Amino acid sequence: MSTVLLHKENGVGYITLNRPETYNSYNREMALTLQAHLDDCANDETVRCVYMTGAGKGFCSGQDLSEAMSPSPEDFERMVREHYNATILRIRNMEKPVIAAVNGVAAGAGANLALACDIVVAKNSASFIQAFSNIGLIPDSGGTYFLPRLVGMQRAAALMMTAEKVSGPEAVAMNMIFKSFADETFEEESKKIATKLAMMPTRGIGLTKKLLNITYDNTLEEQLDAEKHVQMEAGATHDFKEGVMAFLEKRKPVFKGK
Incomplete structure (x- = not known):
């Protein structure tokens, strides 16, 4: 059984971290397989949203420490660069929305992956x-x-230094995450978000993500200029034209993600 599963349905690429016996601890095989699935979803025009979760009782418990016993500096560098940095960059550079559906513990690198x-x-x-x-x-x-950037410097420092556990509702209250749901409705409610995003203007959402990625590096003037150029890209899409026509014709738009 693969350490990461992928199936595609109704425009959503469902990715499941699949080492439930270790609460989906992260090892080299999982890292490289997850990266391959992210690339697959990024390059597949039929996939318009990615939904990532964990099998069993955990989302991801972080690094599998059995792979990290007495590593050399070179091993540490390779692990961080190839396993983690390469995954995070794929998520941020994909011009499609990626949802983390945290179904249990998200610890260490697992929390930051989410x-x-x-x-x-x-x-x-x-x-x-x-x-x-x-x-x-x-x-x-x-x-x-x-x-x-999510919770502020003071709170981030405290959470990192004390390793204090934060529940789903607490994470919402401190602006760490978007929403938390009752356990019994979590899968249904979280997949509703993915389904909705898969029916929306994918190019426009991807371009929004592109701007969010650079906002903290820019001055206001630089960000306004970036918005101007990216808005021109959005205005040239099929979905913009469809959205306007649907509004004028008083009907529900049918977006194609193009």
């Missing part, structure tokens, strides 16, 4: 843990980039 996604939803019983300090490491996988 936070790198465009929309994060969780079960009420799920938990997010910046577990790195428990073993003397620093938060990688973009954790020091995304978490301060």
Whole structure:
């Protein structure tokens, strides 16, 4: 059985981390397989949204420590670069929305894998843990980039240094994630979001993501200029024309993601 599963349905690429016996701890095989599936979804025009979750009781418990026993500096560098950085960049550079559906514990790199996604939803019983300090490491996988931007520097520092567990509702309250749902309705509610996004103007959403990726690096003037140029791209899409026609004709638009 593959360490990461992929199936496609109604415009959604459903990716499932599949090492439930280890709460989907991350190893080399999982990293490379996940990257291949992300590439597949990015290049498949029929996939207009990606939905990532975990098999069993966990989302991802972070690095499989059995693969990280007494690593050399070169091993550490390769692991971070090839396993984690390459995955995070694929998520951020994909011009399609990526949803993290956190169904259980998301610890260490598993938490930051989720936070790198465009929309994060969780079960009420799920938990997010910046577990790195428990073993003397620093938060990688973009954790020091995304978490301060989501919850503020003070809270991010506290969560990273203390490794305090954060529940789904607590994560919503501190603006870490979008929504949390009761455990019994989580799968239905989270998949509704994916289904909705798969029917929306995919190019426009992808271009929105492109602008969000650069907003913290730009001045206001630079961001306004970027919006001007990207809006020209959006205005040339099929879906913009369809949206306008549907509005004028008082009907529901049928977007094609082009």
